Amino acid sequence: MTRFKNSACTSIMVGKKASMDGSTFIARNEDRVVAIEPKRFIVQPAVSGRNETYVSPYNKLTVKLPATGMRYTATPSGDQSMGPNEEDGFNEENVGESATESVYANDRVLAYDPYVKNGLAEDSMTNLVLPYIHSAREGVEYLGKLVAKYGSAEGNGVQFNDQNEVWYMEIATGHHWVAVRIPDDCYAVAANQIAIEKINFEDSDNYLWSDGIEEFVNLHGLNPDNDQWNFRHIFGTNTQFDHHYNTPRVWFAQRYFNPVAAASQTPESSEIPFIRKPERKIAVEDIQYILKSHYNETKYDPLGDGNEHDRKVYRAISLSRTAQSHILQMRNNVDSKHAAVQWIEMGVPSFNAYVPFFANADDTDVSYRELPKKMDLKSAFWLNEALAMVVEAHYSEFNQADLDFQKELGEWCRRKIHEVDEHAKKLDGKQLTTYLTGQNHEIASHCNAKAKELLFNLMTQGTELSKLTFKMDPNL
Numbered sequence: 001m002t003r004f005k006n007s008a009c010t011s012i013m014v015g016k017k018a019s020m021d022g023s024t025f026i027a028r029n030e031d032r033v034v035a036i037e038p039k040r041f042i043v044q045p046a047v048s049g050r051n052e053t054y055v056s057p058y059n060k061l062t063v064k065l066p067a068t069g070m071r072y073t074a075t076p077s078g079d080q081s082m083g084p085n086e087e088d089g090f091n092e093e094n095v096g097e098s099a100t101e102s103v104y105a106n107d108r109v110l111a112y113d114p115y116v117k118n119g120l121a122e123d124s125m126t127n128l129v130l131p132y133i134h135s136a137r138e139g140v141e142y143l144g145k146l147v148a149k150y151g152s153a154e155g156n157g158v159q160f161n162d163q164n165e166v167w168y169m170e171i172a173t174g175h176h177w178v179a180v181r182i183p184d185d186c187y188a189v190a191a192n193q194i195a196i197e198k199i200n201f202e203d204s205d206n207y208l209w210s211d212g213i214e215e216f217v218n219l220h221g222l223n224p225d226n227d228q229w230n231f232r233h234i235f236g237t238n239t240q241f242d243h244h245y246n247t248p249r250v251w252f253a254q255r256y257f258n259p260v261a262a263a264s265q266t267p268e269s270s271e272i273p274f275i276r277k278p279e280r281k282i283a284v285e286d287i288q289y290i291l292k293s294h295y296n297e298t299k300y301d302p303l304g305d306g307n308e309h310d311r312k313v314y315r316a317i318s319l320s321r322t323a324q325s326h327i328l329q330m331r332n333n334v335d336s337k338h339a340a341v342q343w344i345e346m347g348v349p350s351f352n353a354y355v356p357f358f359a360n361a362d363d364t365d366v367s368y369r370e371l372p373k374k375m376d377l378k379s380a381f382w383l384n385e386a387l388a389m390v391v392e393a394h395y396s397e398f399n400q401a402d403l404d405f406q407k408e409l410g411e412w413c414r415r416k417i418h419e420v421d422e423h424a425k426k427l428d429g430k431q432l433t434t435y436l437t438g439q440n441h442e443i444a445s446h447c448n449a450k451a452k453e454l455l456f457n458l459m460t461q462g463t464e465l466s467k468l469t470f471k472m473d474p475n476l
């Protein structure tokens with residue numbers, strides 16, 4: 001079986017009391033092996049009376065599907081030959097899922113519970129879970145039952161949120177996993193390394209785990225600690241690869257959210273805490289900043305002016321091979337019927353804007369729904385890939401204009417969300433869904449137009465930057 005699990009993401013979770021407006025957030029950059037991994041944004045319709053069996057194109061996992069399933073949003077890959085890879089979305093019950101953050105277990109635990117070749121993998125983890133869950137906690141429980149029945153084909157971290165709770169689940173081996181409820185006043189960042197730390201088996205309100213995990217660890221003598229049961233220590237890794245690929249991303253995020261508490265940490269610190277209380281409340285723009293970042297204003301910035309070693313020593317958060325980035329915002333300050341907002345960025349986050357879409361919709365804009373195989377500026381994915389390439393090609397000349405574009409569009413999107421919220425108060429049922437769907441089309445149209453305007457302006461300016469130029473003497 002050809003594996004694609006070289007994907008490598010960065011995840012951020014924020015509890016409702018840690019956020020500026022009382023929202024819960026789950027967010028992630030979906031990074032892939034290649035620079036171009038075309039993505040769509042769609043709405044999967046509700047189903048009833050179904051009699052179907054799902055077979056994964058990736059590894060032939062075979063699952064009998066429930067007869068009924070809720071409508072949900074998703075960002076599937078254009079190429080379905082390796083599975084749906086629907087990755088993230090909200091369902092009708094305002095439950096969000098982001099799947100997955102690739103994580104890696106150590107050899108000791110995998111020796112006794114190896115991965116299952118045709119078990120549950122990232123490609124199937126959204127379409128087999130999101131249509132059937134009614135809370136973030138139920139998401140963990142539902143997924144846990146699937147892992148128990150079919151096994152896991154790989155290590156994965158999965159996020160769930162609803163209006164009240166945020167849960168993070170790490171599936172480490174073929175059958176064993178744990179999950180933690182992110183405290184309301186805290187946030188967490190995960191970056192391809194098993195992150196969950198101490199598990200309190202006496203507190204099932206805030207922790208969940210696979211059946212028999214304690215016995216498994218005891219039977220095989222897998223706990224390296226004398227005084228604690230630390231999932232990261234037992235199941236995780238702590239290697240040179242981690243210190244250069246994984247921990248620097250967590251370090252950068254925590255120095256932003258906790259500049260005082262995290263001051264003593266370094267990019268290679270091996271014991272960076274997973275869950276922290278931020279030193280100030282977190283806004284959606286803060287989450288965007290982290291997901292867009294590349295060690296900005298440090299010597300490690302690949303686009304900065306540090307020496308060659310420093311610029312290349314650590315893997316950045318935003319990458320040229322980020323297929324799409326998303327922020328699932330479940331708000332508490334408006335009616336639940338229009339509270340779920342899915343922010344989507346196609347392509348390289350550093351150079352493109354996040355576009356908000358109301359999840360209570362029954363369709364998406366054609367620019368997001370349709371995906372040409374070759375570059376076409378009518379497609380949101382290809383438009384943003386083109387813009388990112390042009391900005392990076394002349395980064396020093398074009399970066400400020402690009403930042404201004406992102407800032408102005410961010411302001412417009414906030415105003416637009418507020419305007420839609422005000423009108424949505426008067427609507428309900430199908431009428432509300434139709435209205436929100438129409439507003440999503442307007443949002444897409446506006447943001448696409450602004451992106452094209454910037455792209456064309458920069459391409460025009462770029463003609464003056466060619467090295468194939470010559471300064472003529474006006475007297476000749």
